[in-house]
Amino acid sequence: MNFFIYCGIALLFVSGLCFGAWTTGSQQRGNFHSENEKERNIKKKIGTWSALVGVLSFALAGIMSLVS
Secondary structure, three states: OHHHHHHHHHHHHHHHHHHOOOOOHHHHHHHHHHOOHHHHHHHHHHHHHHHHHHHHHHHHHHHHHHHO
């Protein structure tokens, strides 16, 4: 169960990095203008999938906690 909790935390952290969740507005604007559209789409896809798998990992850990 702890494995799924740690995986969920790590994957949500990766998602936050891909979406730029921990940057200021000026940093976000600078990143946006320095990347091309293909790079932004790749980062968006990685961020979305890692967030989805992270939430599912937390859900699985919760189910395992309820069952045991």
